[in-house]
Amino acid sequence: MNKMIKIFYTLASRICCCLLIAGSAIAQTDTTQHVINSRKNSKDHLGKPYVILISADGFRHDYAERYQATHLLRLSMAGVRAASMVPSFPSVTFPNHYSIVTGMYPSHHGLVNNSFLDEKSMERYSMGAKNKVREGKWYGGTPLWVLAEQHQMISASMFWVGSEAEIKGLRPSRYYDYTEKISVEKRIAVIKEWLSLPEEKRPHLITFYLSEPDHAGHSFGPDAPQTRQAVKLVDSVIYELSEAIKPLGLPINYIFVSDHGMTAVDRERPIARPTEIDTAKFIIASSGTMMDIHAKNKADVAGLYALLKASEQGYKTYLKSEMPAHLHYGSSDDRMNRIGDILLVSDWPRVFSNRKPGIGHHGFDPQVVKDMHASFMAWGPAFNSGVNIASFENVNVYPLVAKILGLSYSEKIDGHIEVLAPILKK
Known part of the structure; x- marks a missing residue:
């Protein structure tokens, strides 16, 4: 395994340990793979293509060129690269990861922020509260893995917002609760194992989440050498993953995205909570x-x-x-x-x-602050080669994936297949 991958895992583990010490519940120690053995692909799906949807948290739209992510640049040259992908508002992690897999704006799917109040129940949701994160009642829409399972197509998740919850009565056939305790080397091995399963058990949709370069961007800023290193590490992970899977000879389509960008802020003039707000009221x-x-x-x-x-x-x-x-x-x-x-x-x-x-x-209006824009690259047998496209909203990824996998949906979404249909081979 590439030495940089091990560095990536070590860096992520140290950061998560710091978060735990600070009282955060984000990092968990459960490394169990959850498997629903009774499921299998219907005969209609045998022979269909595969999609690995990868997110690198906080991978700003210009990071690949700015920090020379050579593998991603090379791979996307054989496929599709967008000028940027525009996150939904607010441009933060949980709402946007869920918008990508539901095709809905945060106000429509219900995850309106990383933390929010539901006025009907007067309950609070927080990305750090694992008991809330695993409750399906918070999640509207039909995430891609639920759509796949509804069509009797096997899905698997190596982390994604919402994948730990039972939504519309379904979870992915194979999934892990979010943790940084599983090394990146192990994560890649697991994805290869999934794709080596017998055809009737093999997932056609896999989601794969990486927490960098978001941690580095928050801690050191988007212009720091530590963020450059984090981008390089993500680039190495994508290379190692693609190389590990290549010998399987499967028609795999890779879609590399991020949830938002990152910007440096004014640290000397923070805005204090207005004194006019009476917290009793x-x-x-x-x-x-x-x-x-x-x-x-x-x-x-x-x-x-x-x-x-x-x-x-x-x-x-x-x-x-x-x-x-x-x-x-x-x-x-x-x-x-x-x-x-x-x-x-x-x-x-x-x-x-x-x-x-x-x-x-991050979190600013992406139409005002370009630094909020995310990344989109895609390559594989479903995609045209050497294509550059204009910026587009992230809600359009959902109909794209559904189209590649041949999954129909009747639920009203905010994305439109017409936006990204031209990047697919006819």
Whole structure:
């Protein structure tokens, strides 16, 4: 195994250990593979192509060229490369990973932020609360692995937002709970094992998540040598994966994406929580690049809005009903009533924080801050070769994967197959 892969695993493990020490519940020690042995591919799917959907968290749209990810650049030259992939708002991890696999904006599928309040139940969801992450009630839409299993097509997940939960009564046939305790070498070996299974048990859809270069970008900033190294390490992982699988001779299509980009923020002028917000009357569900405020009594909304609007500095104040339409984050979009009554959206490069913030952040409006844009590359027998395309929204990946795998769907989504159909061979 490539030495850089081992470095990648060591770096990720150290970071996760630090998170655990800090009280985070993100990293888990359960390394068990969950398998539903009773399932098998229907005869209609035998001989169909395969898709490995890979996400490198925080892999900004320009990282591959900027930091010379030579393997990814070479592989995508034989396939398709987008100028960028535009994340949904807010441009943070959980909402966007789930938008990629549902074809829906966050306000439509329900994961409206990494942490949020559900007003109907008055329960909070948080990406660090594993008991919440594994509850299917939080997840709307039909993720790609559920769509596949509904069609009696085997799917497998080496981590993805939502894959640990039972959604519409289904999980992937094979999956792992998220953990950094499994080495990258082992992860690649597992994916190869999945694709070496007898045809009736072999997954046609595999999701594969990598936590870098997001950790490096947050800790050191997008311009740091540590982030360059993290990009190089991801590049090596993709190379090792493709080389490990190549001898199997299967018609495998690789789709490499990220959830968002990364930008350096103003660390010297953080925006403190406005003193006008009375926490006895209001709940702040999330902060960072956007402060999400829920009123315990809706009669108090207008008064606080007027105070915040009059004193805003470094941020813009919106009622949920007046959020810019291009964000798809207003009252008419909030299908599960999980978006706050008042939203304070910080002006780049400033963020909300009561102490000196970290160097790198994401979450800003991607139409305003280009650094938020993500990556998209694809190669394999389904794709045209040597194609460069314009930027597009990430909700369009869902119909693309469904098309490659021959999966139909009736649920209304926000993505459109017409956007990416031209990159497929006829």
